[in-house]
Amino acid sequence: MALDKILSIAGKPGLYKLLTQTRTGFVGESLLDGKRVTVGMRNNVSVLSEIAIYTLEEEVPLRDVFSKIKEKENGQKTSVSHKAEKIALEEYFFEILPNYDEDRVYASDIKKIIQWYNLLLDNKITDFTEAKEEEVTAASSEEE
Structure with missing residues (x-):
């Protein structure tokens, strides 16, 4: 599954897989617990x-940052927890993206x-490459 089907919803923990679109928004499935949520257009959603x-x-696209983390960690989970101290997080990120602002x-x-x-790793979503141009073109022609 590509990153263009994975969503972050403001005010809700974790990430969501886009299942379907509705007239008033869309239905997503939590990658944390598998529960489905209906999200309206008023929610702040990021793909x-x-x-x-x-x-x-x-x-730098997030997919490139994920690829650099994957390369550094040899496809494993990060060596630093997201709950680590601020300085440890910054040091780790500096190794991944030395010129981040x-x-x-x-x-x-x-x-x-x-x-x-x-x-994403827990859910076996590890392909951080950009969607191929042919797939994007095929998907857009199906929608028409």
Whole structure:
């Protein structure tokens, strides 16, 4: 499953898999406990494939950050917990993305990224490469 089907919903813990769209929003399934939730259009929802991390030069897509974590950890869970001290989180993230913008990327953001990475790993979602152009084109032509 690609990151374009994984959602973060403001005010709700963890990540959600997009199941279907409805007239008033969509239905998602929690990756934490498998429970289904209906989310309206008024909720603040982020698709993981659209999230980027600030660096000193540019914005790096979250999928690239996840790939760097996966490479560093050899496909295993992170060596640092998302509950670690702020300084430990920042040191770890500095190893992953040495040029991240420390003024715009907060410890809470790093916690979330580490927590999301481990949650995706638990759910065997480890393909962080970008969706292939053919798949995207096929999916958009199916919708028409």
